[in-house]
Amino acid sequence: MIFSSLIETAWHALTAHRMRSFLTMLGMVIGVAAVILMLAIGQGAQAMVRSAIESMGSNLFIIMSGATSSGGARIASGSAPTLTLEDADAIRALPDIVAAAPVTPGGAQLIYGGVNWSTSVYGTTPDYAVVRDWTVASGSFFNEADVRRGARVVVIGDVVARELFGDEDPVGKIIRIKQAPFEVIGVLAAKGQSLDGRDQDDTVMVPFSSAQQKIFSGSLRNRARFIMVQAVSEKSMDNAEAAINDLLRSRHRIQAGQDDDFTVRNLTAIAETAASTTRIMSLLLGAIAAISLVVGGIGIMNIMLVSVTERTREIGIRMAIGARRRDVLWQFLIEALTLSLIGCGIGLLLGIGGAWLVGSLAGLPVAVTVVSVLLAVGVSFLIGVFFGFYPARRAAGLDPIEALRAQ
Amino acid sequence: MTGSAAPLIEVVGLEKDYPTGAGVFQALRGVSLDIAEGEFVAIMGASGSGKSTFMNLLGCLDRPTRGIYRLGGQEVSRLSSDRLAALRNREIGFVFQGFNLLPKLSALDNVALPLLYAGMDREARRQQAQSMLARVGLDERSHHTPLQLSGGQQQRVAIARALASRPRLILADEPTGNLDSETSRQVMDFFSQLNREEGITLVLVTHEADIAAYAQRRIRFQDGRVVEDQTHAEAVA
Ligand SMILES: Nc1ncnc2c1ncn2[C@@H]1O[C@H](COP(=O)(O)OP(=O)(O)OP(=O)(O)O)[C@@H](O)[C@H]1O
Ligand SMILES: [Mg+2]
Numbered sequence A: 001m002i003f004s005s006l007i008e009t010a011w012h013a014l015t016a017h018r019m020r021s022f023l024t025m026l027g028m029v030i031g032v033a034a035v036i037l038m039l040a041i042g043q044g045a046q047a048m049v050r051s052a053i054e055s056m057g058s059n060l061f062i063i064m065s066g067a068t069s070s071g072g073a074r075i076a077s078g079s080a081p082t083l084t085l086e087d088a089d090a091i092r093a094l095p096d097i098v099a100a101a102p103v104t105p106g107g108a109q110l111i112y113g114g115v116n117w118s119t120s121v122y123g124t125t126p127d128y129a130v131v132r133d134w135t136v137a138s139g140s141f142f143n144e145a146d147v148r149r150g151a152r153v154v155v156i157g158d159v160v161a162r163e164l165f166g167d168e169d170p171v172g173k174i175i176r177i178k179q180a181p182f183e184v185i186g187v188l189a190a191k192g193q194s195l196d197g198r199d200q201d202d203t204v205m206v207p208f209s210s211a212q213q214k215i216f217s218g219s220l221r222n223r224a225r226f227i228m229v230q231a232v233s234e235k236s237m238d239n240a241e242a243a244i245n246d247l248l249r250s251r252h253r254i255q256a257g258q259d260d261d262f263t264v265r266n267l268t269a270i271a272e273t274a275a276s277t278t279r280i281m282s283l284l285l286g287a288i289a290a291i292s293l294v295v296g297g298i299g300i301m302n303i304m305l306v307s308v309t310e311r312t313r314e315i316g317i318r319m320a321i322g323a324r325r326r327d328v329l330w331q332f333l334i335e336a337l338t339l340s341l342i343g344c345g346i347g348l349l350l351g352i353g354g355a356w357l358v359g360s361l362a363g364l365p366v367a368v369t370v371v372s373v374l375l376a377v378g379v380s381f382l383i384g385v386f387f388g389f390y391p392a393r394r395a396a397g398l399d400p401i402e403a404l405r406a407q
Numbered sequence B: 001m002t003g004s005a006a007p008l009i010e011v012v013g014l015e016k017d018y019p020t021g022a023g024v025f026q027a028l029r030g031v032s033l034d035i036a037e038g039e040f041v042a043i044m045g046a047s048g049s050g051k052s053t054f055m056n057l058l059g060c061l062d063r064p065t066r067g068i069y070r071l072g073g074q075e076v077s078r079l080s081s082d083r084l085a086a087l088r089n090r091e092i093g094f095v096f097q098g099f100n101l102l103p104k105l106s107a108l109d110n111v112a113l114p115l116l117y118a119g120m121d122r123e124a125r126r127q128q129a130q131s132m133l134a135r136v137g138l139d140e141r142s143h144h145t146p147l148q149l150s151g152g153q154q155q156r157v158a159i160a161r162a163l164a165s166r167p168r169l170i171l172a173d174e175p176t177g178n179l180d181s182e183t184s185r186q187v188m189d190f191f192s193q194l195n196r197e198e199g200i201t202l203v204l205v206t207h208e209a210d211i212a213a214y215a216q217r218r219i220r221f222q223d224g225r226v227v228e229d230q231t232h233a234e235a236v237a
Helices: A003-016 A018-056 A085-092 A127-131 A144-148 A158-165 A208-215 A237-251 A267-310 A312-320 A325-361 A370-396 A400-405 B051-058 B081-090 B107-117 B122-135 B151-164 B181-198 B232-236
Strands: A060-065 A067-069 A072-074 A097-112 A115-124 A136-139 A153-156 A174-177 A180-188 A203-207 A226-231 A262-266 B009-020 B023-035 B040-045 B066-071 B092-096 B169-173 B201-205 B217-222 B225-231
Touching: A003 A018, A003 A325, A003 B107, A003 B122, A018 A267, A018 A325, A018 A370, A060 A237, A060 A267, A085 A097, A085 A226, A085 A237, A097 A127, A097 A158, A097 A208, A115 A127, A115 A158, A115 A208, A127 A226, A144 A208, A153 A158, A153 A174, A158 A180, A158 A203, A180 A203, A180 A208, A203 A208, A226 A237, A237 A262, A262 A267, A267 A312, A267 A325, A267 A370, A312 A325, A312 A400, A312 B081, A325 A370, A325 B081, B009 B051, B023 B051, B023 B225, B040 B051, B040 B181, B051 B066, B051 B169, B051 B201, B081 B092, B081 B107, B092 B151, B107 B122, B107 B151, B122 B151, B151 B169, B151 B181, B169 B181, B181 B201
Parallel strands: A067 A262, A115 A203, A153 A180, B040 B201, B040 B217, B092 B169, B169 B201
Antiparallel strands: A060 A226, A060 A262, A067 A072, A097 A115, A097 A174, A097 A226, A136 A180, A153 A203, A174 A180, B009 B023, B009 B066, B217 B225
16 A cells, blocks of 8 residues: 555544544643643753853852851851952962952942943952953953052943943943942953853952942951852862861961851852752653653554544455555554644644743743754654554454454 | 356365354355356355355455365465455455445545555546446546435445456345345346446345346355255256
């Protein structure tokens, strides 16, 4: 029997029972839509985490002022942060360390011409650009000399550049930060979202010393809220962490048995945990959806079995006029396959549409990938064959005489 | 017909047992007969005498328990089920008492069905099926489904289907059983014409003597045996 005739025969049979065919397909439709949607959400989350991790920099520690507490580091209220610029310099001098940047974060209002923009201001050193692997899109980052002399220069994030300057070139312009004039010397390359969901491009950076004087008005007494540290390699991170602990305890004159007044966190390890958590979440989502696909397949088998029973006489007639067993087998197999593939097609459309809705309405990151589409199509095909085979074999195994006698 | 030609159907000591709750039931108990190409044979006999069982064996729908059946000189009982399907498809046309059309398909698609299994392409199938429908006088009804046709029309569609792959042998098990006498006459006239003009071999089961009268030869079954086998000429003589 010719293949196109098989398709035609299957099509005839399916359109002859439209409602039943539709209901049979429904399981498949929902299964495929669920798989596509769940994979889209899972992979979207993974992609977001991956890019956040990539934007973070590699082999990173953050050392926070204050003793360790459940939420992070705690500083006794009213007292200044415990870390200093000199602590950062001393850490940088340790063997496994590439760079160490002290940071005092704060918020401030920026003014350029008639435009206002509130954003976060980081007082730091050029090492920060190294640690975060952060380049400038135009102009340059400030240097050690700028830090030493407390230069009133600022490097602005991509979002800030857009908000304050629009299409203008910000480099060389003067903006006011808490009333004090600063010259824009560079625009940072865009980094996107961080792991905790903040927009990393909505920020400006000024030399550590300038931030102390102009933005915090000396209230921090040249202390840093945290120090970002980059180790030379992932392997060296454990050694580096121990060395940093020893160094800071001796520099801060902490006696044996006394609590640290600082907290060291391995950011790279935290990021890896986040990545594996989203990986597991996305696997779980996919697995749950896959179960509904299998249930859809069982639905197809169920209806195909009913259909074989109902159409026993038809099978007998076909055999009497010359259908071979394999013709009957193919007929029912192709019917099951057609059902599952059409169901898969509709499910794909629904799933992709649903993913788009979730992305645009709920604002979740979604990613419908070619791989997930191929996966859904492939699995539906296999399900069609797998669950279609048993009913088809049953049909093909019927005895022509008995089939003809059936009512 | 020449006496030297091998018979189309050659049956020797054919037996068919059916397993039942109370042991085996012997539906055929040693039937031997030849049917030559071009013959028109009526099979008669009481209900349960084994007529349909015999027809199913002739039609390669079933295999004998013992005995030999040669169709066109070929021993059938040893063929694979695929080869039997091919024989049914190309050499044999069936006409049943209950018509056995596929209710969801149009008359045309029903008639074209054997050609589908013969591997013919779509256009050729449609053309040949259409010309077969024309021969039974139903070319105007080719797009009707069986339910939209009268019993006589349905049987004509079934005959067109049996003729579609131009078989040498047509087996009809009580083809007029569900038809009124006028329609029966039309169907029988058509069968006679086919036999006369195209030399198609016809084997037909009937309970009615006036239907059997169309045939040249009458075979009577009783309890799974042939008890009478006479040609028209003998009967008249
Ligand atoms: N599958 C079967 N299993 C058991 N017994 C069967 C089977 N098919 C037929 N028989 C028996 O074999 C005998 C012959 O049946 P068959 O159908 O050949 O009769 P028939 O001559 O065609 O009768 P009718 O004129 O009523 O159609 C009957 O007694 C029937 O009960
Ligand atoms: Mg019978």
